[in-house]
Amino acid sequence: MTSHTRLAALAICAAGCFTPLVALSHAALIEAETAQAVRLHAFYDTGEPMSHAQVIIYAPDNPVSAWGQGVTDRDGRLEFVLGPETGRWSFQVRQSGHGAMVHVEVGDDAPVVTATSSAQSWGQRLVMVALVGWGALGTALFALARRKGRDASA
Amino acid sequence: MHLPDGIVPVEMALAGYACTAGLVAVALHRIKARPDPQAEIPRVAMLTTVFFAASLVAVPVPPTTVHLMLAGLMGVMLGWFAVPAIMVGLFLQAMLFGHGGLTTLGLNGMILCLPALLAFGLWRQIGGRWPDLAAFGAGAGAVVVAVAIFATIVLTGLPAELDARAERAAVQVFALAHLPLALAEGVIVLVLLRVLRRIEPRLLPHG
Incomplete structure (x- = not known):
């Protein structure tokens, strides 16, 4: 084995030994805070x-x-x-x-x-529809009554 | 299909109020010019209630839900009276059910009053000759026109920060979901006018 070959083998061994140490040096850090x-x-x-x-x-x-x-x-x-x-x-x-x-x-x-x-519940909605319907019916009857009154007076 | 508050820019909401105010003024002028406008009030009152309550009838059309509009029916049955009737109905829907906003009342009025008047025009043009075709066309066409106006307003007033492509896709799905409703409303107007022709022709606009 030549001196160059020994040197190369030594370098590879050194790299193999230190690589895990380098990887372990990436430590995990956590910052925690509360937020709304x-x-x-x-x-x-x-x-x-x-x-x-x-x-x-x-x-x-x-x-x-x-x-x-x-x-x-x-x-x-x-x-x-x-x-x-x-x-x-x-x-x-x-x-x-x-x-x-x-x-x-x-x-x-x-x-x-x-x-x-x-x-709104369906009950509330139906009450509203009934109220508006009642108002429309009242308007319709009022208009019809006025019309009949006018026809009668004529 | 009601625009809620905060969906469109303020300028568009104001423009909607201006256009609807003009439309209401024209409608009231036309109504006033009739020989006996008060004679129509009972029918207007009852149909306003039907229009008001119709927004509660939700029809599931996957993946969404649509509700009855009845703009075509209002236009055919009431003519120019449809404009004030629809505005009263929209106001009550906004106040009592939260359907549509008060700031967008003008735009919502345009969305439904214009199709109603177009339906009225269609009925007046061909209703005497082809009543079934005119009734179906008025009912279905009003829905299609209303959806087109709605989509145009929504897409024109999109805020810059919104994903326009996603909203356009959602509007397309929404518009397609209204096609069955258009057919349904066409059939509703057709059947109703047929029934009226048979039992009470005086209630028909051409009766």
Whole structure:
């Protein structure tokens, strides 16, 4: 074995010995911090989820330009972490011209959620339809009575 | 198919109010010119209720759900009266059900009043000669025109931060889902006018 060959073998052995040490020197670091997150659930008033709807997020200090965007999942849900700004965050969920906006107050205390609109039960809706129908019927009868009165006087 | 608040830019909402105000003014002028406008009030009142309640009738058309519009029926049955009737119905729907917004009331008025007037025009042109064809065309055509106006407004008013391609695809799916509704509304108007022709022809616009 020549001196060059010995030197090469020695270099290879040294490299083999030190390589694991080099790999182990990539230590893992973790930084953990708490943050306020928002969980959205968007659905139509028929109960159907707004699947894959687009979400636009507006920060409290700039309610005109979007702070961030997202897309809901198949169930109409989306979770994300807010920035450090405190105040009223706004979230608009929209899909094919339909959508709604929700505002969330974020401050030093726990966030308070305010919903866009309360979902009405079918009972409430039927009462409303009945009331409007009653109003229309009254209008119709009133107009008919006036007409009959005019015809009679003529 | 109602535009809610916050979906379109403020300028578009204001333009919608301006256009609808003009349309309502023209309609009221035409109504006033009729010999006895008050005679129509009972029919207008009842059909306004039908229009108001129709938005609650949801028809599942996978992957979405559509609801009855009845713009064609309103146009054929009420003529120019359809404009104030639809506006009252839209206002009540927005206030009581949250269907559509108050800021977008003008645009929603355009979306439904224009097809209603087109249906009225179609009925007036060919309703006397081909009543079935005119009735079906008015009912179905009104839905198609309303969807076209709705899609145009939505796509024109897209905010820059929105993914336009995804929204366009969603609008296309939404428009396709309305094709069965167009057929259904065409049949509704056709059947209703046939029944009226048989039992009470005086209620027909050409009765």
